[in-house]
Amino acid sequence: MPYHDEELKLGQLVGSLQTLLLSTNDLESFLEGVAAVAAQVVEPPASCGITTQPDGRPTTVATSDARAAEVDQIQYDTGTGPCLDTLEHGLPVEVLDQRHDDRWPAYAERSVALGVRCSLSIPLTLDGDRTLGALNVYGFDRPREFGDDERRRVELFATQASTAIALAVQRKEQQNLAQQLEKALLSRSVIDQALGVLMAQEKCSSQRAFELLRVHSQNHNRKLRDVAVEVITRLTGQPPVTPHPFRRPDEPAGA
Numbered sequence: 001m002p003y004h005d006e007e008l009k010l011g012q013l014v015g016s017l018q019t020l021l022l023s024t025n026d027l028e029s030f031l032e033g034v035a036a037v038a039a040q041v042v043e044p045p046a047s048c049g050i051t052t053q054p055d056g057r058p059t060t061v062a063t064s065d066a067r068a069a070e071v072d073q074i075q076y077d078t079g080t081g082p083c084l085d086t087l088e089h090g091l092p093v094e095v096l097d098q099r100h101d102d103r104w105p106a107y108a109e110r111s112v113a114l115g116v117r118c119s120l121s122i123p124l125t126l127d128g129d130r131t132l133g134a135l136n137v138y139g140f141d142r143p144r145e146f147g148d149d150e151r152r153r154v155e156l157f158a159t160q161a162s163t164a165i166a167l168a169v170q171r172k173e174q175q176n177l178a179q180q181l182e183k184a185l186l187s188r189s190v191i192d193q194a195l196g197v198l199m200a201q202e203k204c205s206s207q208r209a210f211e212l213l214r215v216h217s218q219n220h221n222r223k224l225r226d227v228a229v230e231v232i233t234r235l236t237g238q239p240p241v242t243p244h245p246f247r248r249p250d251e252p253a254g255a
Contacts, residue, residue, distance in 0.1 A: 006043070006149065006153070009040075010041065010153050010156065010157065013037050013038075013040055013041055013157060014156070014157060014160045016037050017034065017037065017160055017161060017164040018164070020033040020034065020037070020164070021164055021167060021168060026172075027168055027169065027171075027172045028061070028062070030165075030168045031050055031061050031062035031165070031168075032062045032063075034050065034062065034161050034164065034165065035048045035049060035050050035062040035063050035064045035068070036048070036064045037157075038050075038064070038135055038137065038154075038157060038158075038161065039064035039065075039068075039137070041137070041150070041153050041154050041157050042137060042139070042146060042150045042153070042154065043150070044142070046137045046138055046139045046140070046142075047063070047064055047065050047067045047068040047071070047137070047138045047139075047140060048063065048064040048068055048135065048136065048137050048138070049062070049063040049064070049068035049069060049071070049072045049083075049136045049138070050062045050063070050124070050133055050134070050135055050136070051072060051083050051087065051133050051134045051136060052132065052133035052134075053087055053133070058072075058075070058076055058083070058084060058087060060072040060073070061133070067114065067115075067138070067140060068136065068138055070114060071111055071114060071116055071119075071136075071138050072136065074107055074110045074111055074114075075104075075107055078104070078106040078107045078110070080104040080106055080107045081104050081107040081111075082094075082095055082104070082119055082121040082136070083121045083134050083136045085121070086121040086122065086123050086134040086136075087123075087131065087133070087134050090123045090125065090129075090131040091123065092120065092121065092122050092123065092151075092155065093120075093121045094118075094119070094120050094121075094145075094146070094151065095118050095119045095120075095145075096118055096145040097117060097118060097145060098111055098112050098116050098117055098118065098119065099112050099117070114140075115140040115141050116138050116139070116140060117139050117140065117141060117142045117145075118138075118139040118142060118144075118145040118146055119136065119137060119138045119139060120136070120137045120146055120151060120154050121134050121135070121136045121137075122134065122135045122136075122137075122154055122155055122158040123135075123158070124158055124161060124162040124165060125159075125162050126162060126163075126166050132162060132165060132166065132169075133165075135154070135157075135158045135161060137154055187224075187225040189240075190225055190228045190229060190232070190240050191213070191224060191225060191228045193228070193232055193240050194209075194213060194227070194228035194229075194231040194232050194240075195209045195210060195213070195228075197231050197232060197235050198212055198213065198231060201235075213227055213228060213231070228240075
């Protein structure tokens with residue numbers, strides 16, 4: 001493919017990251033999309049996997065196909081391989097020809113048997129120093145290693161992908177926080193209803209009513225909200241009515 005066409009294709013692939021970010025609502029689908037796009041950066045297309053280690057153990061969070069997942073798993077099983085080196089040191093690791101690379105013998109034997117010939121593992125970094133994970137591009141049965149232009153394009157794509165992934169993770173965290181706040185508000189509504197019931201029954205202040213709820217909750221090792229539900233249900237014969245949670249216009253009912 002002519003150089004100009006390759007650069008145009010790279011620009012289109014990088015641009016598709018923004019489209020993915022805007023069109024996918026969950027992090028898993030977004031990462032799968034990134035892996036699929038990354039596999040197209042080289043020619044002919046390769047297999048791609050994205051590895052992170054949120055709890056200190058490497059985990060494949062997305063792949064372009066099943067073969068990439070297999071190669072990643074070989075590295076986790078043997079404890080060696082280019083992906084793990086990239087995660088450990090935060091530096092790119094290239095394999096020109098896996099059949100003649102003796103850096104990771106246990107990994108090499110099994111990956112070559114799968115058809116891996118060359119690979120590139122590029123760190124996904126935030127602010128240039130914090131490693132989020134590794135973008136692993138595996139070439140199967142290729143006639144040659146990745147060229148200089150291909151390496152450059154994969155590195156440029158990984159840089160843009162790092163930013164997009166960081167934004168997607170931040171969005172996910174914000175969604176989780178919003179859900180926690182929403183749940184807290186709904187619980188508060190039920191508790192307030194129960195306080196009203198106790199204030200009427202016991203002819204006491206709201207502070208005293210809350211103390212009664214709290215003591216019962218602690219003595220019976222139950223959540224405060226569950227005790228509040230019991231108070232309301234005992235009086236009305238029905239569980240409390242809570243406000244409907246906020247739902248975005250594009251979010252399906254029951255989500």
